[in-house]
Amino acid sequence: MEDLSVPKDNNYDNTFLELSTVRTNAIDLIYDNINIDLEPLSETEIIEAIGKLNTGKATDEFGISTEHLKTARSILSPIFTSIFNQIIATKQIPLFFKTGITNPVLKKLKDPTLVESYRGITVTPTITKLFEYVLLPRLTKxxxxxxxxxxxxxxxxxxxxxxxxxxxxxxxxxxTIKPLYMIAVDSQTAFDVVSHIILLDKLYECGIHPKLWSIVKYLYTDMSSKIKWKGEISDKFPIQQGECDNIWSPFLSPILKVYINNVLNAVSSNKNKWNQT
Structure with missing residues (x-):
């Protein structure tokens, strides 16, 4: 799992990666020197986000579950409203927001003696999930x-x-009596090798608010995880690529939303040309 978190694909388009790196660094520098107001989060948004959290899930490494937040939402919502707005204003993300416990799960019909037969499922802090649920509507706007x-x-x-x-x-x-050509891509494992730099580059193209862009950047900086295996927990290790199995995955995933969006638009815009071949 630790090895999987380190980029090492020698066949990757390094020119594109370098270009994305230059651009995201420039964007980060510009955003750090401008102050564009973002409407503060409201207590109503916090309450609605708590209501969307799924119940019946495992507690996080701090022993906090969704049920805790739902039970005490009237007490906790004003507290979270203040904390989350402070995080956005200062762009200071608590380190525990970026941690998780990864549980190796055996893939169906795979050999349990082989490392590659396992997929990591990461349990992130419940408060982090709440923070993400609150921001998700604004990110996708x-x-x-x-x-x-x-x-x-x-x-x-x-x-x-x-x-x-x-x-x-x-x-x-x-x-039509014409030959039909189809290409199927197994994109499931792409979650594990998402480039954070390219992800930020794509999000900039989506036109999200500068402060929200910066929040995503800092959330993906200094991410770490620990492995839980047979009741034991390992030392933490850095996550330099891939998703951390959080609620943003459907929106930020390069294969399902942001990354593949341009490809699908290109396919649609050229369908008439392809129909003639």
């Missing part, structure tokens, strides 16, 4: 999702995507 996005989208599912594929196959066979 200006994001225009491609029509071909189906994953993690309200009102849509991968079954709909599968149905469209079935219809395309049927039309190709019985109507």
């Amino acid at each position: 200006n994001f225009i999702q491609a029509d071909m996005q189906f994953g993690f989208t309200e009102g849509l599912s991968m079954l709909i995507a599968a149905f469209l594929v079935t219809e395309c196959k049927s039309e190709s066979k019985h109507v």
Whole structure:
């Protein structure tokens, strides 16, 4: 798990990565020297976010669960409102916000004696999840999702995507009598190798508020995790790439939302040209 958190893909487009690094560094410098007001979080937003937290989940490493927040929401909401607004104003993210406990889970039908047979599921602090739920509506406000996005989208599912594929196959066979070419990409493991730099670059293109961009940057700086195995917990190690299994994954994931959005728009805009080939 520690090895997986370190970038090492020798076949990666380093030129693109370097360009993204230069741009995000420039963006960070500019944002640090400007002061653009962001409407403070309201207590109502905190209460609504607490209500959206899923129950029945494991407690975090501090022994806090969603049920604790829901039970005491009337008491905790004004406290969290003050704390979260202070975090946004100062852009100072508590270190415990960026930690987690990773549990190795055996993949289906895989050999339990092999390291690569396991996928890490990270339990992040409950308060961090609340913070993310509160900011998520503001982060997605200006994001225009491609029509071909189906994953993690309200009102849509991968079954709909599968149905469209079935219809395309049927039309190709019985109507157009043209060869149909399909490419399937197993993107599940891409969660583990997300480049944080490119992620920030893509978020800038989405036009999110400068303060929110900075908050995401600092959340992805100095991330760490520990491994829990057979009741024992390891020393922490840095997370230099990949998602930390948090609520932002559906929005920030390069394969499901931000990263792939431009690709899907390009496919849609060129579909007429491809239909002629």
